[in-house]
Amino acid sequence: MENNFNRVIFSDEVIFKLDGKSVRVWHKDDEAFMLEEKFDPYNKEKIHMWGAISNFASFEPYFFEGHVSSETYIECLKKSLLPKL
Numbered sequence: 001m002e003n004n005f006n007r008v009i010f011s012d013e014v015i016f017k018l019d020g021k022s023v024r025v026w027h028k029d030d031e032a033f034m035l036e037e038k039f040d041p042y043n044k045e046k047i048h049m050w051g052a053i054s055n056f057a058s059f060e061p062y063f064f065e066g067h068v069s070s071e072t073y074i075e076c077l078k079k080s081l082l083p084k085l
Helices: 070-080
Strands: 009-017 046-054 062-064
Touching: 046 070, 062 070
Parallel strands: none
Antiparallel strands: 009 046, 046 062
């Protein structure tokens, strides 16, 4: 089977907390680590962003306002993703 990524869209979302305590941890599955951090999903001091890349189009980043629900996520995809397909 040929690996052809010409029609694949890679997307992700991230939350940047504005209190200076954003933490990312990359590790191998077999490595033990401990991360203790309380996360308040309703903290107003954050920026929630969605983005995507592909071989055939560039997608504008989308910044969510307020709490992200299935309805707001669908709205993000309608505004940012669908116009380029």
